[in-house]
Amino acid sequence: MTLPVAVQLFTLREETEQDFKGTLREVAKVGYEGVEFAGFGGLTADEVKDLLEETGLKPAASHVPIDQLRDNLDDTIAFHQAIGCTRLVCPYLDEEDRDSITAYEAVIGDLRRIADACSKEGISLSYHHHDFELKPIETVIPLKKIWNTPGIQAEIDIYWLVKAGENPVEWIKKYADSTELIHLKDMTTDGTEDFAELGTGGIDVEACVREAEKAGVQWLIVEQDQSRIGAMKSIKKSYEHLTSSVL
Numbered sequence: 001m002t003l004p005v006a007v008q009l010f011t012l013r014e015e016t017e018q019d020f021k022g023t024l025r026e027v028a029k030v031g032y033e034g035v036e037f038a039g040f041g042g043l044t045a046d047e048v049k050d051l052l053e054e055t056g057l058k059p060a061a062s063h064v065p066i067d068q069l070r071d072n073l074d075d076t077i078a079f080h081q082a083i084g085c086t087r088l089v090c091p092y093l094d095e096e097d098r099d100s101i102t103a104y105e106a107v108i109g110d111l112r113r114i115a116d117a118c119s120k121e122g123i124s125l126s127y128h129h130h131d132f133e134l135k136p137i138e139t140v141i142p143l144k145k146i147w148n149t150p151g152i153q154a155e156i157d158i159y160w161l162v163k164a165g166e167n168p169v170e171w172i173k174k175y176a177d178s179t180e181l182i183h184l185k186d187m188t189t190d191g192t193e194d195f196a197e198l199g200t201g202g203i204d205v206e207a208c209v210r211e212a213e214k215a216g217v218q219w220l221i222v223e224q225d226q227s228r229i230g231a232m233k234s235i236k237k238s239y240e241h242l243t244s245s246v247l
Contacts (some may be wrong), residue, residue, distance in 0.1 A: 006034035
């Protein structure tokens with residue numbers, strides 16, 4: 001298998017807050033081929049580009065808050081073009097954007113407009129989910145409504161699908177034509193359903209990766225919202241499992 005592996009930098013948010021450049025250098029030493037940004041530590045586009053060139057890391061994608069996408073899209077597009085990043089991702093919705101189908105429909109309208117503007121500049125827009133979008137509202141599954149909208153790509157998160165009682169392999173199959181990015185994370189089997197390093201929990205990560213390859217996914221992205229062993233140790237352990245037992 002040849003799928004490249006990136007890390008979502010939200011996992012290392014405490015580390016990047018202290019030393020953004022040093023953290024990316026450590027990510028490269030672990031062996032990751034790319035990063036999915038979650039902010040830029042106050043660096044300019046030129047500084048980010050230089051850091052990527054220095055480390056050899058590729059800009060797999062970038063999580064950008066929806067308010068920034070709504071209110072500052074031109075500058076956002078320009079920044080990402082300057083660093084060579086062609087995939088933007090809406091990572092989360094606040095309560096007011098998801099408390100009704102009407103609210104979701106407004107969000108979808110915004111995302112379609114944003115996706116159209118991005119597409120004209122050679123950039124794709126994906127939507128990253130949690131578990132709340134899988135809870136029916138008025139018999140509607142909001143995530144299906146979002147991902148069935150033309151122009152909006154899917155960033156599938158296997159942990160949140162399992163958390164919601166879904167089979168991630170089936171979702172990868174269903175959205176194979178619109179999924180470039182997949183978040184890989186595992187779930188503990190001790191009854192807490194906490195986040196776990198890949199290979200240490202109960203999710204069939206290998207099956208998800210096999211299906212991702214069939215679907216033509218462009219990047220596997222390791223993310224762990226919280227870790228019991230520390231973020232840097234966590235991403236190392238997950239990477240070692242992927243490269244030794246899955247890829």
